[in-house]
Amino acid sequence: MMAQRDPSTSPALVPFHLDEDISALHLHSAPVVPGGSNSSSSGNSHNHSNNSRSEAEEALTCPPLVVGIAGGWCSGKSCMASVVRERITDEPYMRDRRVLLLNQDDFHRELDPHERELARAGKLNLDHPEAFDFELLDQVLTALRACYPTTTTTTTTSSQRPSESSSESPAATAATATPVVVEVTLPQWDPVEFVRRPGRTVTTPPDVILLTGVLILYKRRVRQRLSLALFVDIDSDTRLSRQVTALMEAENRPSGVSSSSSSGPNDVVEAPPAATGDGGTSGGRLSQMLNHYTHVSKPTFEEFIWPTKRWADIIVPRGRDNTVAINMILQTVTEMFKA
Numbered sequence: 001m002m003a004q005r006d007p008s009t010s011p012a013l014v015p016f017h018l019d020e021d022i023s024a025l026h027l028h029s030a031p032v033v034p035g036g037s038n039s040s041s042s043g044n045s046h047n048h049s050n051n052s053r054s055e056a057e058e059a060l061t062c063p064p065l066v067v068g069i070a071g072g073w074c075s076g077k078s079c080m081a082s083v084v085r086e087r088i089t090d091e092p093y094m095r096d097r098r099v100l101l102l103n104q105d106d107f108h109r110e111l112d113p114h115e116r117e118l119a120r121a122g123k124l125n126l127d128h129p130e131a132f133d134f135e136l137l138d139q140v141l142t143a144l145r146a147c148y149p150t151t152t153t154t155t156t157t158s159s160q161r162p163s164e165s166s167s168e169s170p171a172a173t174a175a176t177a178t179p180v181v182v183e184v185t186l187p188q189w190d191p192v193e194f195v196r197r198p199g200r201t202v203t204t205p206p207d208v209i210l211l212t213g214v215l216i217l218y219k220r221r222v223r224q225r226l227s228l229a230l231f232v233d234i235d236s237d238t239r240l241s242r243q244v245t246a247l248m249e250a251e252n253r254p255s256g257v258s259s260s261s262s263s264g265p266n267d268v269v270e271a272p273p274a275a276t277g278d279g280g281t282s283g284g285r286l287s288q289m290l291n292h293y294t295h296v297s298k299p300t301f302e303e304f305i306w307p308t309k310r311w312a313d314i315i316v317p318r319g320r321d322n323t324v325a326i327n328m329i330l331q332t333v334t335e336m337f338k339a
Contacts, residue, residue, distance in 0.1 A: 064100070064144055065336055066209045066225050067329070068216045070308060071232030072301045073127070074242040076319035077212040078103065080232060083320045085210060087330050094334055100144075100206035104213020106189045107140075109133040110196055119194040122292065127214055127300045133196075134219045136187065141225040143184045147205030208333060214301075217308035228332055231312035232319045236301070240293060247289055 067084070069077045078101075085099045108131055111119060118124040125131065188199030217223055217231070309315060316325040 064147070064206045064209050065227040065333060066141060066211060067228045067230065067333065068223075068226040069210065069212045069230045069232060070214065070217045070305075070312065071234065071319075072214060072236070072239055072305055073297060074239040074246070075232040075234040077232055080230075080316070080320045080326075081210040081212050083326060084329055085208075087326060088208060088333060091330065091334060094337065097207040097337070098204055099208045099210060100202065102140075102186070102209060102211045104132065104137065104211070104216050105191075106187045106196070106199065107133050107137045107213075108189050108196060109136075111194055116194045122288065124194075125296055125300060127297065127305070129215060129218055129304055132215060134222060137216075138219075138221050138225065140184060140186065141209070141211075141222070143182065144202065144206060144209060145225075147182045147184075207337075214305050215308065217311040218304065223311055227336060228329065229311055229313045230316055230325075230329065231309045231314075232316050233309065234317075234319060236298060243289065243293065244286070247286060251285075 069081050069084075071077050081101055085101065088094045088097060088099055108126060110133075111124075115124055119126065182203075182205065184202045186199040186202060187196050189196050211226070216226075217229055223229065314325060314328065316322050320326070
């Protein structure tokens with residue numbers, strides 16, 4: 001079994017730029033520093049450690065409740081988020097609650113012109129930690145939480161994720177204030193042009209945020225924003241089969257018909273980023289996708305994504321089909337609002 005380790009300090013076995021021979025992965029001695037402006041993470045580790053108790057406990061009890069759903073590509077994260085949203089709004093106690101869906105794909109960092117050319121050619125690893133703007137994601141979650149100015153009370157609790165505890169006595173906070181209107185503009189990633197644009201503006205404070213993405217558990221400061229952390233655990237063969245099926249369906253789909261028009265929001269039918277370069281024929285595109293999976297997607301999953309499972313509160317086999325896990329998540333969310 002692969003040894004578990006903190007991915008924020010592991011060496012980069014999988015390159016971000018793929019303009020070299022991707023059939024031979026090279027070991028870099030430098031630790032992974034996710035994306036440009038986020039290079040201060042190691043310098044801030046001491047402050048995060050000192051504040052881990054207060055931030056983690058606030059995230060557990062104050063609205064909006066943030067449920068993070070992580071997992072590899074084509075594991076069914078977005079599909080599961082849609083099911084959870086439907087179940088939440090169907091509950092009598094939660095019927096009037098506002099649920100916001102966020103996708104980490106929209107938080108890819110800005111690429112320079114050379115990187116965009118590499119991305120169009122399928123030679124940029126957009127699952128790599130350096131591809132994401134974790135600072136922006138943290139800022140958006142902070143802004144959405146600012147919709148709820150809170151008055152806090154202290155209660156005793158023992159809830160804490162592994163290796164993120166502090167020496168302080170366990171304490172939890174409860175929010176009692178009425179939400180205020182705060183405009184938060186969300187980013188939107190263009191997977192065709194590989195640029196990040198301004199997206200929709202949130203003006204109504206959400207009660208629940210469902211955040212999906214392959215690396216949402218990678219950074220401590222994002223983990224500490226989560227009320228509940230999930231990891232959808234689907235084996236590699238199944239995920240690869242879904243990718244191949246999605247590619248074949250895309251080849252047979254009539255021109256002008258998108259996958260969303262028939263399948264709804266569901267990352268099972270999405271192909272991994274950077275696997276969509278022009279491969280010519282259908283067989284060429286399939287060969288390109290399998291090559292990308294073998295030399296990029298699978299090593300990236302094993303190096304960066306799979307180790308983040310250790311930070312999950314709930315590991316969910318079978319994704320949306322796991323009704324026991326869905327019921328457990330729903331119960332946890334409703335209990336948080338009743339507390």
